[in-house]
Amino acid sequence: MRLAIFSPYFPPHVGGVEHYVEELNEVLLRTGAVEAITVLAPRLPPSAAARERHGDAYRVLRYPAFEPIPNLPVPRFWSPALWRTVREALAPRPDLLVGHTRFFPSSALALLCARRTRTPLLHIEHGSGFMHLGGPLATAAGRAYDLTVGRWLLRGASGVAAVSRAGAEFVRRLSGRSARVIHRGIWPERLAGTEPDAAVIAKARGRPIVSFAGRLIHSKGVADLVQAFAATQAPESVLCLVGDGPCQADLERLAQRLGVADRVLFLGYVDPGRALAVLSASDVVANPSYTEGLPTAVLEAAGLGRAVLATDVGGTSEIVADGESAVLVPPRDVPALSRRLGELLADVGLRERLGAAAAARAQREFNWDTSAALFVKLARTLADTDRTSKPYAADQRTTGARTTSSNTDS
Numbered sequence: 001m002r003l004a005i006f007s008p009y010f011p012p013h014v015g016g017v018e019h020y021v022e023e024l025n026e027v028l029l030r031t032g033a034v035e036a037i038t039v040l041a042p043r044l045p046p047s048a049a050a051r052e053r054h055g056d057a058y059r060v061l062r063y064p065a066f067e068p069i070p071n072l073p074v075p076r077f078w079s080p081a082l083w084r085t086v087r088e089a090l091a092p093r094p095d096l097l098v099g100h101t102r103f104f105p106s107s108a109l110a111l112l113c114a115r116r117t118r119t120p121l122l123h124i125e126h127g128s129g130f131m132h133l134g135g136p137l138a139t140a141a142g143r144a145y146d147l148t149v150g151r152w153l154l155r156g157a158s159g160v161a162a163v164s165r166a167g168a169e170f171v172r173r174l175s176g177r178s179a180r181v182i183h184r185g186i187w188p189e190r191l192a193g194t195e196p197d198a199a200v201i202a203k204a205r206g207r208p209i210v211s212f213a214g215r216l217i218h219s220k221g222v223a224d225l226v227q228a229f230a231a232t233q234a235p236e237s238v239l240c241l242v243g244d245g246p247c248q249a250d251l252e253r254l255a256q257r258l259g260v261a262d263r264v265l266f267l268g269y270v271d272p273g274r275a276l277a278v279l280s281a282s283d284v285v286a287n288p289s290y291t292e293g294l295p296t297a298v299l300e301a302a303g304l305g306r307a308v309l310a311t312d313v314g315g316t317s318e319i320v321a322d323g324e325s326a327v328l329v330p331p332r333d334v335p336a337l338s339r340r341l342g343e344l345l346a347d348v349g350l351r352e353r354l355g356a357a358a359a360a361r362a363q364r365e366f367n368w369d370t371s372a373a374l375f376v377k378l379a380r381t382l383a384d385t386d387r388t389s390k391p392y393a394a395d396q397r398t399t400g401a402r403t404t405s406s407n408t409d410s
Contacts, residue, residue: 164315185368
C-alpha cells in the first residue's frame with residue numbers, strides 16, 4: 001500500500017500534528033504493511049529542505065506556502081511550483097491519500113486531489129471543538145468556517161478517523177459521520193532514556209519547576225498559567241515555558257507586570273529531544289489549553305511520570321484521570337488553576353503518586369503498534385473500495401446513535 005500524506009506542518013516545524021504524522025509513519029514502515037510514504041507539507045520554516053529522502057520508501061516534498069496569521073499555513077495556490085510538487089507527490093499514484101485536521105488548508109488540498117485523481121481519502125481529525133482564535137470576531141469566523149468548509153471536508157472524505165474520543169464526537173456533531181479513534185502512542189524506552197535538562201535545573205536553584213510545552217498562542221491558555229503561577233500561595237517555584245509564538249511578547253509583559261519575570265523562563269523554540277528533557281526535569285507539567293485533540297505534552301509528561309495539571313478539555317481525560325493520575329480543572333478558571341498548582345507544589349508525595357499512576361496508564365493504553373494496526377485496517381478497507389464509488393458505506397453519515405469507536409476496537 002502506497003500513501004500520500006497531506007500534513008499541515010512537518011518537522012523541523014514543532015507541534016503535535018506533525019509529530020503524530022512523523023511517528024505514525026515510522027511505525028507503518030517498520031511493520032511492512034505500507035510499501036511507500038510520501039509526505040506533502042508546506043515549506044515552513046522556509047529553511048526546511050524542499051525535498052528529503054529517508055530511504056527508498058519514504059520521501060518528504062515541501063511546497064511554497066505562507067502564514068497570513070500565525071499557525072495557519074496556506075499553500076500558494078497560484079504558484080506553479082505548488083502544482084509541480086503535488087504532481088510529483090502523486091506519482092506513482094498512491095493507493096490512499098491522508099489529510100489531517102479540517103481547519104488547515106492542506107486538508108482542502110487533499111480533498112481536491114482525491115477528487116481529481118479518484119483516489120480514496122482518509123481524513124484524521126486532531127481537534128475536538130470549534131476554534132478559539134483570540135477574539136469574538138475571529139472565533140465567530142472560525143466557527144462559520146467549520147460549519148461550511150470544515151463540514152464539507154469531513155463529509156467529502158472516504159473515511160474519517162480522530163486522535164481522541166472527544167474528537168470523534170466532535171466529528172459526529174459537525175458532520176454526522178462516525179470516526180475511528182486512532183490515538184497517538186508513546187515510546188516508553190525512549191522516554192525512559194530521557195535525562196532531565198541540566199540547564200533548567202541549574203536556573204531553578206533547587207526550587208520546584210513548573211513547565212509548559214507548546215505554541216504560545218491564545219488557545220493554549222498560557223496567560224492563565226502565568227496569572228495562576230503569580231497568585232500561587234506555595235513554596236517559591238520557577239515557571240518554564242517551552243515554545244514560541246505570537247503571544248510571547250504579551251506573556252513577557254504580563255510576567256513583568258505581575259512581578260514574576262525573574263521566575264518565568266522563556267526557552268523559545270527547542271528541538272523535541274530538549275523539550276522532553278525539560279518535561280523530565282519538571283515537578284509539575286501544566287497544560288491550560290482552552291481546546292485540545294489529544295495533547296502531546298500531557299501524554300509525554302504522563303509517560304515520563306511527571307505530575308500533570310491540565311484543563312479538562314478534548315481528549316485530556318482520555319490520557320489522565322482527575323485525582324487518580326493528574327489534577328484537572330475547568331478551562332479559563334485561573335483561581336482553580338492557581339489553587340491546585342499550589343497544592344501540587346506543596347505536596348511531594350501527591351506529585352509522586354499522580355506521576356506513577358500517569359506513567360502506568362500511558363504505557364498501558366497508548367501504544368504505537370496498536371494505533372498503527374488500527375490505521376492499517378482502516379486504510380486497507382478504504383484503499384480496496386472502488387475509487388469511483390461513494391464514501392465507504394460503513395462510514396456514512398449517521399443520524400442517531402453514538403457511533404464512535406475506542407482505540408481498543410478490533
